[in-house]
Amino acid sequence: MxxxxxxxxxxxxxxxxxxxxxxxxxxxxxxxxxxxxxxxxxxxxxxxxxxxxxxxxxxxxxxxxxxxxxxxxxxxxxxxxxxxDAATFAKEEEFFGVPGVVGMTHVDAFNTLRAAGYGVKTVWEWTSSAEENTVTDQSPAAGAFNVPPTVVNIWVRTLPPEPDITDRTTFLTE
Structure with a gap:
């Protein structure tokens, strides 16, 4: 970083x-x-x-x-x-678009985008079948011509929230 x-x-x-x-x-x-x-x-x-x-x-x-x-x-x-880091971007001779981070770990994707000058917003999701802490999607997409400091949204697989457990006993009638 x-x-x-x-x-x-x-x-x-x-x-x-x-x-x-x-x-x-x-x-x-x-x-x-x-x-x-x-x-x-x-x-x-x-x-x-x-x-x-x-x-x-x-x-x-x-x-x-x-x-x-x-x-x-x-x-x-x-x-x-x-x-x-926008000054660093200005010195670059070639621009290849937004880096592709789908499939990376959350930390690696974040560091890759930040190193390229982009802002990052993480969206946590638990409906994917991907491994936990893996980036499953990004917006703008890889290669899109959005220059830094554009914010890139990344969707990261996480565990679902714990269910609410009530202290009351519930009886079911037959």
Whole structure:
């Protein structure tokens, strides 16, 4: 996984876009509330970097991406959150479309898509006959011409939820 998932950008005094990693000090003009929200997101990003369990890391990055999208929607004009790996994508000479991840494990699929610059949303399903934690479908499909940072939905096989068990005894009449 990349070290930084999001960067905070705004227009500088000279009209050029200025970008910082989330955990960097922001310009004083950003405002206290905005600065606090961005730093909170940066704190979550730092936690993700320290987690060693890859499945937990995947879930934390999904939470962070959702929080970043919510924050991005309410930022004042001139401020934007951008995926940090979009710059890496811009350097690529050839584009082969969205990577195909069907059949991979959840963690491998997540890491493959993130490494290519895509956002990932996991949809858990239990009706498939596939092995647990295997990606059974994706949207957009493999090879689709959706450039990063498009969010790719992946369907992952999980166990069905436990049935509700009531404490009441039920008698059946004949």
């Amino acid at each position: 990349s070290e930084s998932y999001w960067k905070f950008c705004y227009l500088g005094a000279d009209g050029e876009e200025v970008c910082h990693e989330l955990f960097a000090e922001l310009e004083p003009g950003a405002g206290e509330v905005l600065t606090g929200q961005v730093k909170a997101l940066g704190g979550l990003q730092e936690v993700v970097g320290r987690v060693t369990d890859s499945a937990l890391q995947v879930r934390l990055v999904e939470v962070m991406d959702a929080e970043a999208a919510r924050l991005n929607a309410v930022l004042p004009e001139g401020f934007v959150l951008r995926r940090a």
